[in-house]
Amino acid sequence: MFFDHIMTASEPVEGTNPQDLSRRAFLRASAATGGGLLMSIARPFPGHAAAEADAFAPNAFMRIAPNGEISLIMPQIEMGQGTYTSMSMLIAEELEVGLDQIRYEHAPASDKLYTNPALGFQVTGGSTSVRGFYVSLRQAGAAARMMLIAAAADTWHVDPASCKAQRGVVSDASGKRHLTYGQLAEKAAKQPVPADIPLKPNKDFKLIGTPAKRIDVAGKVNGTAMYGIDAKLPGMKIATVAACPVFGGKLGSLDDSAAKAVKGVRQIVRIENAVAVVADHMGAAKKGLEALKITWDEGANAHASQTDIVGALEAASHRDGAVGKSEGDIDAGMKGAAKVVEAVYQLPFLAHAAMEPLNCTVHVRKDACDIWVGTQVASRAQATAAEVTGLPLEQVNIHNHLLGGGFGRRLDIDSITQAVQLAKQVDGPVKIIWTREEDIQHDVYRPYYYDRLRAGLDASGKPIAFHHRVAGSSIVARWIPPLFKNDVDFDAVEAAAGPYDFPNLLIDYVRQEPPAGMTTGWWRGVGVTHNAFMVEGFIDELAVGAGKDPVDYRRSLLGKSPRAKAVLDLVAEKSGWGKTMPSGSGRGVAVLLGFGTYLAQVAEVSVGKDGQPRVTRVVCALDCGVVVNPDTVKAQVEGGIMFGLAAALYGEITVKDGRVEQSNFDSYQVLRINEAPAIEVHIIDSQEKPGGMGEPGTSALAPAVVNAIYAATGKRLRKLPINTDELKGA
Amino acid sequence: MPYTLKINGTDHQVDGDSDTPLLWVLRNVLEMTGTKFGCGAALCGACTVHIDGVATRSCVTEIDNVGTAAITTIEAIDATPAGHKIQKAWLDLEVVQCGYCQSGQIMSASALLASNPKPNDSDIDDAMSGNICRCGTYVRIREAIKQAALSGNTNERRG
Structure with missing residues (x-):
């Protein structure tokens, strides 16, 4: 999403070609307090020239202490995707240390120091981490190694080229003299940062490309890993909150006498649209909240309904949209077609339901504000706290944590803003925890999309004209307004023609927002997940209409995309595509290009007489360019498939009387282990630029499943979640 | 009221309403944060502990019902x-x-x-x-x- 869009607009994606490597990162080195080497990194970014001028700050990025301890300050946050391990592998590869020799720290908030090259600010999202940092982190590691070697060569009065580094030790040519990185760190800090930083050729990689063990697992297996919700502070109180259940509504009157009588309740705190109970522990806070007698001022949305929301989207889909992409002549193409096929596809609002409910611990004082939280956007968290408290940015400290799931939810800061508004009224640190019900009913939802697809076919059934109109709310306009240009949400139309080649193409976008106060946001796979469902379902219809095999039909449209064809061919081979399935069962396929990765999946589904589909096996083939950690790639595909399947089977947020109808895992069902399919992942050996892997595994799943259901039952599903009533007796 | 809970082989004195879920005693009172909050309604299993060896959802287990049973958490498993x-x-x-x-x-x-x-x-x-x-x-x-x-x-x- 962002990455492809912005990098296309500003500078080429970092790759593995030598000419790319010449655009080196701006590295700074200096001595650490108490000795040691500090490295910082900053890359010029359009509109952020300041990053070059004053990028250096102590502890910015990598610290080698005199005792040899190597600390990496992670520019990207770990939410399960394995980025701490991948980031560390990139540095360790060039620094010549083992993963076991480094420790990690979460970065503090700073757009200058920890800018994601893809976006120009501090953000983890859009499957951008490896793509964004693939070259710059390696350069930082290589530069530090060269400076450490230079320091050793100086000490021994030998040519640096005669020395070598291995596992944090520099040795001379004889192999008899050794100095550790710790011993060299202080002297290395005085060396100039090399102007030319050659990187290892791929064939010399020792770590990159190996299934390295994750560096964050031990604490996650023994309970010591610290998430935001685990923050512990002396004197800390626990609070839980109820915001107006009606979107855009406010707090009316409140009777808190019974709540105050609950043992352990300390304080009731109000803000414009919410009330919180502050207590000694969450048990008392929840009990206190239940004892409040609240009258809400429900406002304009008191009667907002799902029917109205979808009706408005349906109407929007009939209007001409802003042009996202136009090639050839769509009208002429349609006019010259032997047949025109049209279909409407719909996707519902979705919640994220990350396992760690939203929470934020805040301590506001006169001269400072400290925040303990897990966020994908640390600098935005800092900014909102500064705004709410009136403190300057530098007096707001963000202590980031491991994230108990992100999936896009922690790209938004609404819960942090609210927490600071509440905490301002509390003396001492307070941890605000949303209940699961609050988390689901006040999420930032994946937009509802109502899309029209139209294809003009030649006599053989091949599309000569393709029109995809997207109607939905705009995340980009809200979340990163400068990039909402010409009324087009670039994410909403991302991959809206799939990886295919159509001679006449029109993609247009109609913006239609839900009722004010209902916010839509990023959800795993974002634009690609949305459009892969629409396009891959529709293409499957066209294949069937043409009497062609769905794999063969797709292959015939991928003439300009050999990498897409390769993953499609591989998934067909590995899945046994074309082999007979039992009655009531079928295989479905989907292929996509998203986040710089080509990926195809085949799902095997059986449908019972009761209409219940069971996904038994998913085979995935992918080409994500150079792989940093193949086991992480595999894990992301496995998890992405489960995430996509939960949405396909169950995911749906609906609105009644201005309120979200779902509230916990009983009404917002997710996937459980007894429903998990067997999964096979096949990674194509590739030397192409690294692609993102956090999301495409999710994106391909739903279309593969509905196409398999068609193969099993002859029922074409154009809307999620899967409606089992439609499949009964099929 | 005061309770004595036997957690990971050690007795802990805690004070609270009888209906206080064990989860919050563990997490907020005793600061044993390895046991997680996920749903508060025994729907997700994030809060699972062992009570006399039986997997139990601590988010819906009131401290009054634990008695002298042995509680084991992730910290001691x-x-x-x-x-x-x-x-x-x-x-x-x-x-x-x-x-x-x-x-x-x-x-x-x-x-x-x-x-x-x-x-x-x-x-x-x-x-x-x-x-x-x-x-x-x-x-x-x-x-x-x-x-x-x-x-x-x-x-x-x-x-």
């Missing part, structure tokens, strides 16, 4: 033979992603293995379907339980 094997298998197979649900997964899996040393797929489904993982680590959870089961007698206490 390594001391049980089944827990130790499960944790090792979790590490060997790189099960975790975000990791937030994994305390509960490991507690449920340990209880399963302690009571059923050779669980089949159906046993695993029955014992583990109350534990949600949004990262979708289910394939590896299943493999890890099977690997732990293969790693020898789980009924012997470790040395």
